[in-house]
Amino acid sequence: MYDHTLLKELRHTHGLTQQQLAGQLHMDRSTYAYYETGHTRMNVDTIVKLCRIYHMSLYEFLGIPAPQLQAPPDSLTGQFFSLSREEQDIVIRLRSYDDNRRRALLAYADAVMRGQEA
Numbered sequence: 001m002y003d004h005t006l007l008k009e010l011r012h013t014h015g016l017t018q019q020q021l022a023g024q025l026h027m028d029r030s031t032y033a034y035y036e037t038g039h040t041r042m043n044v045d046t047i048v049k050l051c052r053i054y055h056m057s058l059y060e061f062l063g064i065p066a067p068q069l070q071a072p073p074d075s076l077t078g079q080f081f082s083l084s085r086e087e088q089d090i091v092i093r094l095r096s097y098d099d100n101r102r103r104a105l106l107a108y109a110d111a112v113m114r115g116q117e118a
Contacts, residue, residue, distance in 0.1 A: 002062055021053070
């Protein structure tokens with residue numbers, strides 16, 4: 001299960017207040033505060049929402065190693081698994097974005113490649 005002390009650390013790292021995060025999770029601040037102190041355990045839906053908010057995998061959030069799957073090297077799946085873990089994470093995140101966010105990220109990546117990042 002997740003470590004409740006990670007919740008406060010992640011929130012602070014992302015510059016959020018309990019109220020702001022609770023709003024994104026559609027709950028009362030006091031409910032979220034109970035999660036942070038470990039008085040209440042989150043359900044799976046809330047954990048998944050937090051992973052999306054913090055752009056991290058469920059494995060990262062739970063602090064467990066991701067399974068290493070093997071595929072035939074000549075398949076498209078094999079090409080994916082030949083990528084580094086960081087490259088795989090980028091592909092997975094990109095696939096989870098809506099069209100507008102995907103286009104914005106690709107435009108930013110193009111700007112970085114041209115040395116024009118903001």
